[in-house]
Every structure is written in C-alpha cells, then in structure tokens.
Amino acid sequence: MNKTTLIHKARAYCEQRGARFTPLREKVYEILVSKHGPMGAYELLDSLKETESSAKPATVYRALDFLLDFGLIHRLESTNAFVACYHFGCNHPVQFLICDSCGDVAEIQSEGLKDTLDSQAQQHGFKVSKQTIEAHGLCADCQKTEAQSDLESVNEC
Helix, strand or coil, X not given: CCHHHHHHHHHHHHHHCCXXXXXXXXXXXXXXXXXXXXXXXXXXXXXXXXXXXXXXXXXXXXXXXXXXXXXXXXXXXXXXXEEECCCCCCCCCEEEEEEXXXXXXXXXXXXXXHHXXXXXXXXXXXXXXXXXXXXXXXXXXXXXXXHHHHHHHHHHC
16 A cells, blocks of 8 residues: 555544544654654654654654554554554554564564464463564564675685
8 A cells, every 4th residue: 555545544544533633643654654664753753853843752742642542553662663554443463573683674463373372361361452562583684684794704714
C-alpha cells in the first residue's frame, strides 16, 4: 500500500471512531510511514520542525500517544522508538525482528507463537490482553556483510 493510500485509510479509520486525525498527527504519521523504520521522538521532532518550526517535544509526544492509542504505530520498548503499523484496525499479535547493526525493523505475525503464549498463559490462569515480542539480531543484509568482513579478515592473516 502506498503512503497516500495508507494516510487516507488512517484518516478514515480515525473519523469512523469519532477522533480527529489533525494535520499535525497526520504529519507525524506520514514521517513514520516515509521512514520505513524506527524513529525516536526527538528524531521525529527534528523532521517535524522542517515543516512545523514551532513544534515542541510535547507536540510530538501528544501525537505519538494518539497514534499509539489508535494502533496506527507501535512502540519498540527496547529501543524507545516508534514504527508505523500498516495493518491497523485489527487486534493482532506483534513481533518485531530488530537488526542490531543497521536498525532495520521487520514486523511479523506468527499466530503459532501467539497460540503457544496464550496456551501457556492459560495454564497459569493468566489472560494475555496484548502481546509484543522484540527479537534482536542481524538482518540478512548485515549477516552477508559480516560474513564478507570475516572472510576478508581471514584472508589477511
């Protein structure tokens, strides 16, 4: 889905729920969608200031709170960053693969993982209301780069 379509969908989603997708909220969401990766609040603020010179940290945090509440973005707890959600409007388990080298983030959905977690939680008398799992490692590109670097190091010896 392209950026324009996604933003129109987000606006309609908010309006259907009686919430205002203000120009500022839209801009913050647009920045995250355009980034295709995680951004911290102050990085968002710097990007926002390019068009909204009077933007302050509180401005960004209020917009992020709104976007989080409506499921339009996710917060990566381990890196204190935010990423756009491309399939909002449904309650879905969230798992992230986070590359520790380049910072790339892939959102995956493993129903098997969710089912296993729910089953184990139920055995303990616990009901899961929200699930987010963050796995850190190396993406395929960084693994290739690392393997090539290791090979070059061996050849130098």
